[in-house]
Structure formats: structure tokens, C-alpha cells
Amino acid sequence: MSDHEDGSHLTEMELRVRALETVLAEKGYIDPAVLDLIVEHFETKVGPHIGARVVAQAWVDTAFRQALLADATAAIAASGNFPPVGDHLIAVENTPDQHNMVVCTLCSCYPWDVLGLPPVWYKSAPYRSRVVMDPRGVLREFGVALPEGARLRVWDSTAETRYLVLPRRPAGTEGWTVDQLAALVTRDSMIGTGLALTPEGDPQ
């Protein structure tokens, strides 16, 4: 565990979580060992590499891409290539005319199943408020300049609905395998605060 085992450096929220966990464990509602396994699962097994493979598959397989855009949860389940994801996952596709960004203005809803743990900035108040008021400015701060005339659409997640951005396939990757392509799909490109990497692995 951390070097803050005495609890003295925990935030108020962390203290509350720890208190709640202790009470629930003492009452027998949860098994701390199982809780540890769940946390470990999300820390080590679930991550943006899953989403990256979904995106890469969509780039090489038109039928999968169309199914993904129609119903991402169903398409991922039907493919048999990925772990199952929760209900109501919606894939939104970047095109030359439209760039998509994802936020949860209310709290921090995030497609954990395909992206793993959310980055700290995703949960921060400045991102959550500014991405709605000034999405282009936020995008610039992430180093992404949209072409003139491209629309920017911000999708607000809820407890029931999670979004996955399908970034544009980088030019110069014709004939690449899913594995090769997946290496170019960054976490941020699937949130919409970044783009997929170039064939050389550099930011676009």
C-alpha cells in the first residue's frame, strides 16, 4: 500500500471512503479481500489498451465500426474480442467536419470498462466547467488545434450513459494490423482531448 498508511495525509474524501469501508466490512456487507481484488483489477487489468483495440478494430473493419456506432455495448459483446462492457456505451466518431469531446459536468462518469481509471484532470472542476464554456480553448491547452470550420461537440456523460470517442485514423497507416494501430490510440484521443498518434508515434 502507500506510505501514508497512518492516514494522516489522506484527503477528507479518502478519510470518508476509508470510514465507510471499515463500517461496511465490520458489518459484514463487504469482504475487504474482494474489494482489494476489484481495485487491483481496475488498476492493472482494465485500461485504455482495451479501448485502443476497440478503436483499431473499428478502423480496419467497416462492419464492426458501423455496429459500434449503432450500439457500442452490443457490438463489443458480439465481437468476442473484448471483455464485456457495461450497458449504454456510446461511440461517437470524429470526422473531418466534427470533433467530439467527453465530459461529465455533474461528477466524473467515465467509460471505465474501456479506458480504465479516469485521469485526475477529467474529474477536476476546471475541466468539467470549462469544457462546456470554452471547448476550443480547453482543446488548445491539450495541444490540439481544430481545422477552421470543424464543429466541436461536447458529450455530457451521466450515470447511465458513457461515451467513447472514435478518433480519426492517422494517415499513412494503410495495411497496418490491429495491434500496430492500437499503439497509436491514446487514452486522450478516446476522451477527445487528443488525437491519435502519427505512424511515427508522435502527437499530430
Ligand code: FE
Ligand atoms: Fe458523473
